[in-house]
Amino acid sequence: MSIQRVEVGERGLVASKNIRKGEKLLFVPPALVITEDSEWTCPEAAAILKKNSVPDWPLLATYLISEASFMKSSRWSNYISALPRQPYSLLYWSQAELDRYLEASQIRERAVDRINNVIGTYNDLRLRIFSKHPDLFPEELFNIESFKWSFGILFSRLVRLPSMDGRVALVPWADMLNHSCDVDTFLDYDNLSKGIVFTTDRPYQPGEQVFISYGKKSNGELLLSYGFVPREGANPCDSVELSVSLKKSDKSYKEKLELLKKYGLSGSQCFPIQITGWPLELMAYAYLAVSPSSMRAQFEEMAAAASNKTTIKKDSRYPEIEEQALQFILDSCESSISKYNNFLQASGSLDLDVTSPKQLNRRLFLKQLAVDLCTSERRILFRTQYILRRRLRDMRAGELRALKIFDGLRNLFQ
Numbered sequence: 001m002s003i004q005r006v007e008v009g010e011r012g013l014v015a016s017k018n019i020r021k022g023e024k025l026l027f028v029p030p031a032l033v034i035t036e037d038s039e040w041t042c043p044e045a046a047a048i049l050k051k052n053s054v055p056d057w058p059l060l061a062t063y064l065i066s067e068a069s070f071m072k073s074s075r076w077s078n079y080i081s082a083l084p085r086q087p088y089s090l091l092y093w094s095q096a097e098l099d100r101y102l103e104a105s106q107i108r109e110r111a112v113d114r115i116n117n118v119i120g121t122y123n124d125l126r127l128r129i130f131s132k133h134p135d136l137f138p139e140e141l142f143n144i145e146s147f148k149w150s151f152g153i154l155f156s157r158l159v160r161l162p163s164m165d166g167r168v169a170l171v172p173w174a175d176m177l178n179h180s181c182d183v184d185t186f187l188d189y190d191n192l193s194k195g196i197v198f199t200t201d202r203p204y205q206p207g208e209q210v211f212i213s214y215g216k217k218s219n220g221e222l223l224l225s226y227g228f229v230p231r232e233g234a235n236p237c238d239s240v241e242l243s244v245s246l247k248k249s250d251k252s253y254k255e256k257l258e259l260l261k262k263y264g265l266s267g268s269q270c271f272p273i274q275i276t277g278w279p280l281e282l283m284a285y286a287y288l289a290v291s292p293s294s295m296r297a298q299f300e301e302m303a304a305a306a307s308n309k310t311t312i313k314k315d316s317r318y319p320e321i322e323e324q325a326l327q328f329i330l331d332s333c334e335s336s337i338s339k340y341n342n343f344l345q346a347s348g349s350l351d352l353d354v355t356s357p358k359q360l361n362r363r364l365f366l367k368q369l370a371v372d373l374c375t376s377e378r379r380i381l382f383r384t385q386y387i388l389r390r391r392l393r394d395m396r397a398g399e400l401r402a403l404k405i406f407d408g409l410r411n412l413f414q
């Protein structure tokens with residue numbers, strides 16, 4: 001394989017000759033992999049971080065900045081100079097951009113949490129370590145901007161190696177592989193050849209781009225960490241987070257809320273919906289949300305089944321409130337769809353208020369990503385809405401038929 005400009009993912013690895021299915025490709029020896037045990041050009045900095053038990057992610061983020069500052073004297077200088085200056089992840093979106101473009105999607109909250117985590121991690125390192133050793137960690141180099149860069153690199157390039165006890169690593173050269181939703185193979189340490197490899201799950205012809213899988217991630221998660229959104233309908237693992245809430249006007253609101261809290265949930269909760277359906281946990285939450293106080297005795301089992309932290313049976317059905325529960329999910333789904341509709345309708349005229357071409361380009365790029373994400377998330381909601389409406393219609397038609405039969409029988413016996 002060789003690194004080339006490619007259509008999907010800018011740079012990528014392209015087959016130079018025929019590659020068979022099941023071939024082991026790549027081979028990067030552990031000495032050429034960056035992990036928390038890699039040698040530092042500045043060993044004093046390493047010793048201080050280790051003494052303070054800094055965990056793997058912040059340690060690697062600091063390592064990248066430190067090695068980048070040594071330029072040619074770092075053994076990773078070629079690797080670091082080939083890294084993107086600005087990784088595309090949502091870490092680089094400002095709060096205003098997240099609010100403007102991702103208002104409809106729950107991924108906005110995940111991005112805000114992630115940005116706050118990175119800022120929190122940096123502040124913690126600065127307070128505890130950097131400020132006490134300014135000679136080793138000067139602020140001109142170790143600041144929030146450089147941390148956003150290094151965390152952006154980690155989010156978009158770090159791999160977890162299952163055969164090395166899940167250890168995280170940056171694997172130069174292998175990290176030029178782009179993601180495809182149609183591929184199942186991933187990078188791992190191979191005990192036989194003692195290197196990082198991946199085994200192809202399909203043949204490739206010379207000139208074809210070779211792909212791996214970054215994991216079973218939704219389009220939102222791919223945008224969050226890697227800064228791209230797959231083509232509409234291309235991702236079989238795609239999902240959208242549907243937000244549902246208990247009604248404050250519910251007479252049993254407090255009681256239900258307490259039970260949800262007991263099982264690690266809250267009065268407003270998100271559940272992942274896929275094109276193939278919704279999870280049992282969402283149905284359990286819906287049962288709890290619509291159940292009348294006369295069903296108090298079942299509240300706890302509903303709350304427990306809504307949580308993924310218990311092994312309680314999750315597929316219990318409560319026929320007397322099934323219709324209301326499905327209607328509850330449908331209402332939440334429709335309210336979410338209307339947010340996407342508002343954004344997608346308004347997106348055409350969103351960016352007419354800037355004059356600088358650079359700013360306009362950035363906005364158009366972010367907007368396109370947001371439009372692609374929102375279109376794919378709304379598509380899943382449309383499908384869910386269709387299934388729910390059909391089920392409710394069938395249920396109501398069944399009830400009507402039963403009622404007619406009942407009336408018929410009554411007339412007969414009168």
Ligand SMILES: C[S@@+](CC[C@H](N)C(=O)[O-])C[C@H]1O[C@@H](n2cnc3c(N)ncnc32)[C@H](O)[C@@H]1O
Pocket residue numbers: 008009010011012084087088089156157175176177178179180225226227228229
């Ligand atoms: C591990 S790197 C792969 C190498 C990268 N293309 C480069 O030029 O450095 C991950 C980044 O590649 C890009 N990428 C990977 N798969 C992609 C895809 N299917 N579509 C668009 N961009 C992709 C994204 O920018 C992502 O953050």
